[in-house]
Amino acid sequence: MRFVSFRPASSVIATVALLLVANAPSQAQTRAETLRYVTGASVNTLDPNIPGSTRESFALSMSTYDRLVAFGRKQLNGKWVFDLDKITGELAESYDVSPDGLKLTFRLRKDAKFQDGSPVTAEDVKWSLDRCVTAPILGKAQLLTGSLTSADQFKVIDPFTIEVTLPKPDKLALPNLATVYPMIINSKMAKEHATADDPWATAWLKEHTAGSGAYVVETFKPGEQVILKRSEDWNRGSPDKPAFFKRVIVQSVPEPATRANLVERGDADIVVDLQASDVQSLEAKGKLKVVSTPQYNAITFVSMNNQMPPFDNVNVRRAIAFALPYDDMFKAALFGRGAPLFGANWPDGKPLNGIYPFQAPVKIDLDKAREYLKAAGLPEGFSTTFSFNVGQASTAEPMAALVKESLAKIGIKVDIQKLPDAQMSTQINEKKLPLFTEGIVAWLPSTDYFYRNFYTGNQRWNYSSINNPELAAIAQEARFEADKAKYEEDGRKLNAIHFSEMPQIPLWQPNQDAVMASSIEGYTYEFHRQVDYRDVSRK
Amino acid sequence: MTGLGATMVRAGRRLLSSLPALFGVLVFTFLLMRVLPGDPAVFFASGPNAGKEEIEQIRKQMGLNKSVPEQLVFYLSDIGHGNLGRSMMTGQPVLKDLRERLPASLELTFAALLIALIAAVPLGVVAALRPGSIVDHGVRLFCALGVCVPTFVSGLLLIYVFYYLLGLAPDPTGRIDVFTSLPPQRTGFLSIDFLLAGDVEGWWAACKQLILPAVSMALFVIAPLARITRASMLVSLGSDFVRTARSVGLSWRKVVVTYALRNAILPIITIAGIVFSTMLGANVLVEKVFSWPGVASYALDALLSSDYAPVQGFVLLMASVFVLVNLVVDICYGIADPRVSIG
Numbered sequence: 001m002r003f004v005s006f007r008p009a010s011s012v013i014a015t016v017a018l019l020l021v022a023n024a025p026s027q028a029q030t031r032a033e034t035l036r037y038v039t040g041a042s043v044n045t046l047d048p049n050i051p052g053s054t055r056e057s058f059a060l061s062m063s064t065y066d067r068l069v070a071f072g073r074k075q076l077n078g079k080w081v082f083d084l085d086k087i088t089g090e091l092a093e094s095y096d097v098s099p100d101g102l103k104l105t106f107r108l109r110k111d112a113k114f115q116d117g118s119p120v121t122a123e124d125v126k127w128s129l130d131r132c133v134t135a136p137i138l139g140k141a142q143l144l145t146g147s148l149t150s151a152d153q154f155k156v157i158d159p160f161t162i163e164v165t166l167p168k169p170d171k172l173a174l175p176n177l178a179t180v181y182p183m184i185i186n187s188k189m190a191k192e193h194a195t196a197d198d199p200w201a202t203a204w205l206k207e208h209t210a211g212s213g214a215y216v217v218e219t220f221k222p223g224e225q226v227i228l229k230r231s232e233d234w235n236r237g238s239p240d241k242p243a244f245f246k247r248v249i250v251q252s253v254p255e256p257a258t259r260a261n262l263v264e265r266g267d268a269d270i271v272v273d274l275q276a277s278d279v280q281s282l283e284a285k286g287k288l289k290v291v292s293t294p295q296y297n298a299i300t301f302v303s304m305n306n307q308m309p310p311f312d313n314v315n316v317r318r319a320i321a322f323a324l325p326y327d328d329m330f331k332a333a334l335f336g337r338g339a340p341l342f343g344a345n346w347p348d349g350k351p352l353n354g355i356y357p358f359q360a361p362v363k364i365d366l367d368k369a370r371e372y373l374k375a376a377g378l379p380e381g382f383s384t385t386f387s388f389n390v391g392q393a394s395t396a397e398p399m400a401a402l403v404k405e406s407l408a409k410i411g412i413k414v415d416i417q418k419l420p421d422a423q424m425s426t427q428i429n430e431k432k433l434p435l436f437t438e439g440i441v442a443w444l445p446s447t448d449y450f451y452r453n454f455y456t457g458n459q460r461w462n463y464s465s466i467n468n469p470e471l472a473a474i475a476q477e478a479r480f481e482a483d484k485a486k487y488e489e490d491g492r493k494l495n496a497i498h499f500s501e502m503p504q505i506p507l508w509q510p511n512q513d514a515v516m517a518s519s520i521e522g523y524t525y526e527f528h529r530q531v532d533y534r535d536v537s538r539k
Numbered sequence: 540m541t542g543l544g545a546t547m548v549r550a551g552r553r554l555l556s557s558l559p560a561l562f563g564v565l566v567f568t569f570l571l572m573r574v575l576p577g578d579p580a581v582f583f584a585s586g587p588n589a590g591k592e593e594i595e596q597i598r599k600q601m602g603l604n605k606s607v608p609e610q611l612v613f614y615l616s617d618i619g620h621g622n623l624g625r626s627m628m629t630g631q632p633v634l635k636d637l638r639e640r641l642p643a644s645l646e647l648t649f650a651a652l653l654i655a656l657i658a659a660v661p662l663g664v665v666a667a668l669r670p671g672s673i674v675d676h677g678v679r680l681f682c683a684l685g686v687c688v689p690t691f692v693s694g695l696l697l698i699y700v701f702y703y704l705l706g707l708a709p710d711p712t713g714r715i716d717v718f719t720s721l722p723p724q725r726t727g728f729l730s731i732d733f734l735l736a737g738d739v740e741g742w743w744a745a746c747k748q749l750i751l752p753a754v755s756m757a758l759f760v761i762a763p764l765a766r767i768t769r770a771s772m773l774v775s776l777g778s779d780f781v782r783t784a785r786s787v788g789l790s791w792r793k794v795v796v797t798y799a800l801r802n803a804i805l806p807i808i809t810i811a812g813i814v815f816s817t818m819l820g821a822n823v824l825v826e827k828v829f830s831w832p833g834v835a836s837y838a839l840d841a842l843l844s845s846d847y848a849p850v851q852g853f854v855l856l857m858a859s860v861f862v863l864v865n866l867v868v869d870i871c872y873g874i875a876d877p878r879v880s881i882g
Contacts, residue, residue: 030718031718034718036717038712042629044628044629044630045630050630051583051584051593051596051597051600052583052584052597052627052628052630136596138593141592141593206630207630221639221832222629222630222631222636223628223629223636223832223837223840224713224832225713225717227717249717251712251713251717251830252830253712253830254827254830254836255695255827255828255830257695258698258711258712258828258829258830261698261699261702261703261710261711262710262712264703265702265703265706265710267710268710390843391843420577420843420845421577421582421843421844422577422578422579422581422582422843422844422845423576423577423845424577425577425578425581425582426576426577426578426581426582429578429581429594459591460581
C-alpha cells in the first residue's frame with residue numbers, strides 16, 4: 001500500500017505546526033482575556049423576541065442588553081444556580097412593591113448608558129416594555145404569565161422612575177421582567193429604524209443591537225459565530241465593574257465529539273451541551289472542571305394522550321407507570337447524570353411537599369402493572385407506538401428500546417417511531433401521538449406555573465391533553481395566592497392529583513454539564529440553560 | 540478566435556436549453572417540500588410560551604397561510620426578482636446565506652478534488668502499467684479502504700490523530716482560526732483572498748484549516764477516479780497507436796504520458812465532473828464534522844427543521860451548478876480531444 005496522498009499533507013501540517021508554535025506566546029496573551037464558548041446550535045438573531053430564536057440567541061441578548069431586574073444566584077448542593085426568589089436590580093437601582101402588591105416602582109441607575117453613550121431613561125424603559133406587550137413578538141406570551149398585557153400598565157413618573165401597575169397581585173410579574181424578552185432598548189435609535197409596517201423596528205433589531213449591556217457585538221455571522229467586545233462603561237454586575245473577559249467568541253460547532261476535543265485540548269474555554277458519555281470520560285481524566293447541575297427547571301417525561309384510547313383509562317396509564325424500567329433507562333440515556341424523579345418513598349401515600357417537579361413513588365413492578373391492565377379491562381395488552389424526535393435520539397433511542405422490551409412483558413406491543421423534529425412538534429400540536437417522550441423547561445419554575453402551562457387547556461404544551469377541572473382550578477387559584485402556607489398546600493393537592501391521575505410520567509431532570517478549562521470560575525446555571533458570559537472569569 | 544466565439548455561442552445555447560430543466564427542478568422541489576410531513580410554523584414557534592397566535596404569525600411570515608398554487612405563483616415571481624426568500628433558521632435572506640456559504644463549499648470541494656486527482660491518476664496509471672501485480676492489488680486495497688470508510692468516520696479519525704493526539708492540525712472548526720482577521724472579501728475563496736491581500740500567514744492558516752476536511756473527502760472519491768483511470772489506461776495502452784509508438788522506439792515516458800494518458804483522459808474528466816457535483820452536495824457530513832460553514836450542512840439543518848426557503852434555494856443552486864459543471868466538462872472535452880465539440 002502506498003499512501004501517496006498522505007506524505008505531502010502531513011509534511012505541510014508539520015511545517016505549519018512549527019510556524020504556529022513559533023508565534024504562540026503573542027497569541028496566548030489575548031487568549032487569557034478572551035472567552036471562547038462553543039455550542040451545538042447558533043445565534044440566529046440579535047433580538048431574542050423573534051419567533052424561532054435559539055437558546056444561544058437568548059444567552060447573547062442577556063449580555064448585550066440589560067433588563068430592569070435580574071435573578072440572583074444561590075447554591076444548590078454546592079453548585080451555583082439562578083435564584084427565582086431573589087430579584088436584584090440591573091438597570092433599576094432599587095424597586096418597591098406596594099403593600100397591596102399592585103404597584104411596582106423602579107428607580108433607574110443614573111449612570112447607566114446605552115452603548116452609543118446616551119443615558120438610559122424611563123422613556124426607553126417604557127418604550128421597550130410597550131414593545132414587549134404590543135408588538136407581535138415572543139415577549140408578549142411570556143409577559144402574559146406575569147399579568148403584564150398592555151402598554152397602559154407602564155407609566156413614566158420622572159426621567160428615572162417607572163411604575164408598573166398590575167390588575168392583581170401576581171408573584172410572577174417581577175421575575176418575568178428578569179427573563180430574556182423584556183430587554184431595555186435604546187428607543188431613540190430603534191425609532192430611527194422603525195417603519196410604518198414595522199413600528200417596533202423588529203427587522204432592524206434582528207441584525208443590530210441597541211442595548212446597554214455588558215458586551216457589544218463586533219461581528220455577527222448567523223450560523224457560524226458571534227464575536228463580542230466588552231463595554232467598558234458597564235457596571236451592572238455585582239462587584240460594580242465591567243465584565244471580566246475583554247472578548248467573547250460564541251462559535252457553532254455542530255459535532256459534539258469535536259466540541260469535547262476542543263475543550264479538552266484547551267482551544268475552547270467552556271461548553272455546555274456535550275454527550276453524557278463524553279462528559280463522563282472528560283470528568284474521569286480530571287484535567288478539566290466539570291460542573292454538573294440538575295436542570296431544576298427542566299423535566300424529561302413519558303407522556304400519554306389522555307383523550308385517546310386506551311390511554312384515556314387511568315388504569316392503563318398507571319400500568320405504564322409501573323412497567324417502565326426506570327433505573328435502566330436512566331443509566332442508558334443519561335449515564336445516571338441527572339436527578340431521578342422516580343423511586344420515591346411516600347410513607348403515608350401523600351406528596352412530601354408542594355414543589356413541582358416532585359419525585360413520584362413509582363418503580364418497575366410488573367405484577368402491579370398487570371393488575372392495573374386487568375382493572376382496565378385489557379389483560380391481554382394492546383399495541384401502540386412510542387415516539388421521540390431525532391434531535392433527542394442520543395438519549396431517547398436507548399430509552400425507547402428499553403420501554404419496548406419492558407412493555408412487551410405485560411403484553412403491550414410497542415412500535416418505535418423516530419420523527420424529524422418538525423414532524424414531532426406538528427403531531428404533538430395536533431394531539432396525534434399516543435405515547436411519547438419529551439422534555440420541558442420553565443423559565444420561572446414555580447409549581448403553579450408548571451401546572452398552568454403544562455397540564456391545563458387545549459394547547460400544545462399540555463402534552464398529555466389532560467382535562468381535569470379540579471387541577472385547573474387549583475392551579476389558577478395558586479397563581480395569586482400570597483399566603484406561603486396556603487400556596488404550599490395547593491402545591492401538595494396538585495401533586496396528589498398528578499400522581500393519582502398519572503397523565504404523564506416524569507422521569508428525571510437531566511444534568512446540565514458545563515465542561516470548562518480549570519481556570520474558569522463563576523459558572524452559574526441560568527434559567528435559559530446557556531452560559532451567561534457575565535458570570536464567568538479566568539483565574 | 541472564431542473557434543472560441545463559436546464555442547461561446549454554443550455554450551450559451553446549451554445554458555438556455557437547460558432552463559426548462561431548472562424550472563422543473565424548481566417546481567418539483569417546491570411541491571415536495573409541501574407534501575413532506577411536519578409543519579414548520581409549529582416547529583419554529585417552540586418557545587416556552589408560543590401558542591396558536593404565534594404559530595399563525597409564523598405561518599403568515601412564511602407565506603403558508605395561502606393555498607399551495609398561490610404560494611407557488613408567489614414563489615416563482617420572487618425567484619424572477621432574484622429573491623429566494625428568507626431563512627427562519629438564520630433569519631437572513633437565503634440568497635445572502637448561499638452567497639456567503641457557497642465559496643466555502645466550493646473551496647473545500649475543489650481542494651478535495653485536486654487532492655483526489657493528484658493521488659488517483661498516478662495510482663490508476665501505475666495499476667494499469669502492471670495489471671495483476673502486487674502494485675495493482677495494493678491500489679485496489681487502498682481504493683476499497685477509502686470508499687468503505689464513510690467521510691465522517693475518516694474525518695473524525697483524522698481529527699483524532701492530527702488534532703487531538705499529535706496536535707499538528709489546527710482546531711477543526713470552520714475555515715479559519717477564530718483569532719485570525721479575515722482578508723477583504725473578493726472571491727470568497729480564503730486561499731485566494733489572503734494571497735490577493737498579500738497576507739501569507741493568513742493564507743497558511745486558511746490552507747492548514749482546509750487540509751483535513753479536504754483529505755477526508757478526497758479519500759472517499761479516490762476509488763472511482765483511480766478505477767476509471769486504470770480501466771481507460773488499460774484500453775489505451777492496448778491500442779494500436781501505443782503499440783506503434785512503442786515500436787518506433789519512443790521513450791517510455793512519452794508513450795505513457797503523451798499518447799496513452801492523453802487518450803485516456805476523457806472518461807476521467809467525465810467522472811471528475813460527476814464526482815465534483817455530487818461532492819458539493821454530499822459533503823454535508825464533512826461540513827458537520829469540521830463545522831465548515833458550507834451550503835450542504837446549511838441545507839441539511841434547514842431540511843430537518845422544515846425551513847422551506849433554504850432547501851428550495853439549495854436545490855436550485857445545486858441544479859445550476861450541475862448544469863454549469865456539465866458545460867465545463869464538455870468544454871474540457873473539446874480541449875482534450877478537438878474532434879469532440881459541444882453542440
